[in-house]
Amino acid sequence: MNMQLAKKKKKCITLPSTVVLPHDLIVEVLSYLPVKSLVRFMSVCKSWKTLIYDPTFVKLHLKRSPTRNPLFTLTTYHVPRTLGYYYSVIPYPISRFIENRSFNLSVDPYYSLEDKECSHIVGTCNGLICLSHYSYIDDQFNKEFWLRLWNPATRTISPQFGYFRGFNVFNFKFGYDNSTGKYKVVAFRYHNQKSNVRILSFGDNVWRDIEGLPAVPVHLHFNYHEHAAIGCVYLCGSLNWLAIHNINEYNYKDITVGQFLIVSLELGTETYNQYMLPRRVDGVLSGTPTVSVLGGCLCFSYSYKETDFVIWQMKKFGVEDSWTQFLKISFHNLQVECNFSKPRMMHYFELVPLFLSENGDTPVLTTIGDSNAILYNLSDNRVEQTKFTAARITTSSCSTSNITCWYMAMDFVESLVSTF
Incomplete structure (x- = not known):
């Protein structure tokens, strides 16, 4: 009798059913997560990996990124004991900076440009940082230029692209063409009372000359x-x-x-x-x-x-x-x-505005050449200066002294945008 009751009870026991979340809800939840978590979640299953790589999801995540954790790029200038110099570009939360203006930054070697074969920062857009480099090819000041795209959040960097040769100095700027969904780099210079402007669309890898600037940049x-x-x-x-x-x-x-x-x-x-x-x-x-x-x-x-x-x-x-x-x-x-x-x-x-606090009441300013930034709180007219230093970097070859280049700070967002 007891055995029969036990069998009946056993039949009554039901295992919990598997909870399946709707696809739309998964997309909504994941789109609010930081890039570091999403990169980790790619290994959960094939469907999640496919979703996180999907261009539509990448755009949705990018749209929500500025509201989740606004950042700025903090650039430090490193002077080794040996010849040469290089920069590091460190994404840093604006909120943390506003709350704590006195701190020592330990620079992760990953953010250094020393091993990225580039020496200059062109600009940032949608979580991508465009880098440039040039080398002299003769003693007549002719140079060879090239570019790379870097996404610090996904820790990916493109191969070198956009090679061209030119005389004297070209400056570069980086942006996004909303009409075609393409990223573009503009090369410009002012030489012999004339401006030269070239433009390159990513994917085409061909520089095109366009009309020169109608007025002279200051x-x-x-x-x-x-x-x-x-x-x-x-x-x-x-x-x-x-x-x-x-x-x-x-x-x-x-x-x-x-x-x-x-x-x-x-x-x-x-x-x-x-x-x-x-x-x-x-x-x-x-x-x-x-x-x-x-x-x-x-x-x-x-x-x-x-x-x-x-x-x-x-x-x-x-x-x-x-x-x-x-x-x-x-x-x-x-x-x-x-x-x-x-x-x-x-x-x-020259006094330069850099960025605003999240609530818009504290602009951050700096003067060219200074290693400190100025915070001015509009609501109570309070002025504060940063007490900010970057820790000395020691590599296998040498140690370096560091300078914080506040005038090079730019707004930044983390994204899943591909560098390829």
Whole structure:
């Protein structure tokens, strides 16, 4: 009898059924995860690996990445005891930086460009960092240039591509063509009173000459080629330069704001637009003005009468009437010592906006050549300076001293975008 009851009970025992999540729910959950976790989850099953590689999922994840963990690229400059130099590019959370401005950064050797056969940072876009390198091929200043694409989050890097030979210095800028879904690199220079512009679409690997710039970019006019990256910014499928119209030679103390304009290269059509600066801005400038991107808006910043620093935002890209003054603060309140009369580090005094805190109330600024950044809290007018150092790197060959290049900081997001 007991055996019969036991058999009946055994029959009544049911194993829990396997829970199968709907595909749409899996996609939704995974799209909010960091890249590091997704790379690990590729080994869960073939279907997950296929999903994570899928271009539609990559775009969805990229769309949500800025809201999940906004980053910036922190660039450090390393000078070995032996000849030469190299950079490291470290993605760093903006929120952590805002909360803790005094810390020592231990540089992971992986983020060094020393072993990536590239020496310069072209720019960042959608989680990709474009790198460039050149080498002299003769004693007539002829050079050979090439590029690589690097995704620090997925730890992948492309082979060298985009080879071409050219005379003198070419500067590069990197962006995304929204109309075709292609990434493009623009090579530009100003030589013998003439600009040369070339463009390369990834996948084509062929450089094409396009129309030269209709006005002279400020940083190229001053021959500040090492700072050309901050003289041109990517936004909304376009590259944007602060330029001077129809002026061959000038002293920066003699030029007014009205003589500047924004030159914008539309990457889709590969044609130029020109935008005037705010109409309410007048007077002679002090120092070199610049363009930047803050809070997703194109910005124009300058030093006014050697007393104040001013930032204007173009609230709606391409609409001149949308210029709005974002910030005006005295150098005294910023606790910045400025000298507009003497060249400094081969250029005149220049204060540069870098990025904004997540809530938009704390712009981060720096001066060219300084190893510190300045945080200005708009809500309570509080100014703080970073106390930030990068730890010395020791490799198998030598140890190095390190400098933090704040003026090279750029907004960054982690992504699954392929480098190939």
